[in-house]
Amino acid sequence: MLIDVRTAFLLIGALYIILPMTVLLLLRNYPQASVRYWCIGGLTVGISVVLLGLRSQLEHIAPDFFTFTFSNALLMLGYKIRLKSLRMDIGLPFPNLLIAGLMLLFVVLFEMARHSGSIAYRMELAYLWAGLTVFFLARSAYQFERKFHIKQIRFIWVSYLIFSLALISRSISLLMGWEQAVLFQNSLPNSIIACMGIVTVIYSNLAYLGVMLAKSDREGKALAQQNTKLENQVIFNQRMNQLLEEKNQLLSGLVKAKKIAELGALSASIAHEVNQPLAAIRLNAWNLKKTNQLEKNLNKLQLGMLKNIANDANRAGEIISTLMGIFKNETGVAKAVALMDIIQHLKLILASELSHKKIQLQIDVPPNVYVTIPESEIALVLLNLINNASRALAELSEANRVITISAQDNQQSTLIHVIDNGLGVPAHLVQNLFEIAKDSHSEGLGLGLWLIRHILERHDCQIEYQPNQQGGSIFTLNLPKAKQAKANEVTPYASRV
Numbered sequence: 001m002l003i004d005v006r007t008a009f010l011l012i013g014a015l016y017i018i019l020p021m022t023v024l025l026l027l028r029n030y031p032q033a034s035v036r037y038w039c040i041g042g043l044t045v046g047i048s049v050v051l052l053g054l055r056s057q058l059e060h061i062a063p064d065f066f067t068f069t070f071s072n073a074l075l076m077l078g079y080k081i082r083l084k085s086l087r088m089d090i091g092l093p094f095p096n097l098l099i100a101g102l103m104l105l106f107v108v109l110f111e112m113a114r115h116s117g118s119i120a121y122r123m124e125l126a127y128l129w130a131g132l133t134v135f136f137l138a139r140s141a142y143q144f145e146r147k148f149h150i151k152q153i154r155f156i157w158v159s160y161l162i163f164s165l166a167l168i169s170r171s172i173s174l175l176m177g178w179e180q181a182v183l184f185q186n187s188l189p190n191s192i193i194a195c196m197g198i199v200t201v202i203y204s205n206l207a208y209l210g211v212m213l214a215k216s217d218r219e220g221k222a223l224a225q226q227n228t229k230l231e232n233q234v235i236f237n238q239r240m241n242q243l244l245e246e247k248n249q250l251l252s253g254l255v256k257a258k259k260i261a262e263l264g265a266l267s268a269s270i271a272h273e274v275n276q277p278l279a280a281i282r283l284n285a286w287n288l289k290k291t292n293q294l295e296k297n298l299n300k301l302q303l304g305m306l307k308n309i310a311n312d313a314n315r316a317g318e319i320i321s322t323l324m325g326i327f328k329n330e331t332g333v334a335k336a337v338a339l340m341d342i343i344q345h346l347k348l349i350l351a352s353e354l355s356h357k358k359i360q361l362q363i364d365v366p367p368n369v370y371v372t373i374p375e376s377e378i379a380l381v382l383l384n385l386i387n388n389a390s391r392a393l394a395e396l397s398e399a400n401r402v403i404t405i406s407a408q409d410n411q412q413s414t415l416i417h418v419i420d421n422g423l424g425v426p427a428h429l430v431q432n433l434f435e436i437a438k439d440s441h442s443e444g445l446g447l448g449l450w451l452i453r454h455i456l457e458r459h460d461c462q463i464e465y466q467p468n469q470q471g472g473s474i475f476t477l478n479l480p481k482a483k484q485a486k487a488n489e490v491t492p493y494a495s496r497v
Helices: 005-026 031-051 064-090 098-118 119-148 151-176 188-295 298-329 339-356 375-392 448-457
Strands: 360-364 401-408 414-422 463-467 473-480
Touching: 005 031, 005 188, 031 064, 031 188, 064 098, 064 119, 098 119, 119 151, 119 188, 151 188, 188 298, 298 375, 339 360, 339 375, 339 401, 375 401, 375 414, 375 448, 375 473, 448 463
Parallel strands: 360 401
Antiparallel strands: 401 414, 414 473, 463 473
């Protein structure tokens, strides 16, 4: 049974209008321009087929150029736009200038056929031109499948290939005179072309929707994999940076360890050289004291000076012994000692120097504050901090030079503050203030603050620096809180030295 060809044309036109618009709506979030070209091409084909289906009604109100040439040219243009869409996806150019040239050539040839008065020539040209265009469209769809390996597009190139062969065969049949040149005749060839047109429009649009969804899903997975690779690369880079930082810290630690070892060797050499004259000084002082007991030839002032010489020699020996123990990583005997005793003893030692520099030493330490760090080491820490503070006060007027030592216990620790109102530490030195050879003063070996931190860290203590809001520096020692010792368990620090 033959179908009504004119009705089939109108159905094909309606499908070519509805389906591409539906595809465009469903793929509205797909960013590629090729999708828009595909849908516009289908819409153009649909409009041209509707115009061809309504040709008998339009002949009375529109010129022949519109009903014949323009309608067929619009059909060819729609297929070429779809061809451009596929070639964009596979990366093959199809310039607009080439499309315009082909369309101009078709219009010229079709107008020549129309003016010749031969309907057969027009139909042969239209079928041949459309068949060749659809054939190249099928070829591009096949190349798309080869490139992206998306099987859904096989429906497109197979249906377009069969449709193109049918159109070319119809052109050859007309050329050979095997059938009459009547467009809408309800003949078997026209019915076959119409049925194939319906199948092609449905398959091509539904398959294209599946192709784009599959392509979008694949691109999404590829993007996710790329993001995963980037995240892994970031993690790898972070790990490498961490390893490099650890390497630098290790090298820095090795350099410091080497410096400490060198300092230990140096201190041992110095101690060996210095202890001999110190021993001689102590021996001579002791001999003078014994001689005076027999001859009574020294006055009170001279006896006091002799006592100071002996005490200073003892203190120097004790400092050398303490430094030797520190560099050898020996831990001294830690017994509870009243912090106030240590500070008072240091005050006596430094009294002459502080008086000469016109520096006031203010002490705000409760008598019940005890420390369990070996007293010689905590005394060395405080001595260094006081000496640093006295140097920082050198540029102030003599009337305003003040060093304050305060302490208080909290629930977990004992805090000791050494405060001065000098010029403070320059901002560029703060970060590395406690590093070895980073002393902010021009004199010395740069060991003071580093040695202080090294001594404290040996006993799980910390030191922190902060600028004094009134000017100067605040150094805070954070020591484990010592249990208050009984009176018979604590020997005054001064009596030990």
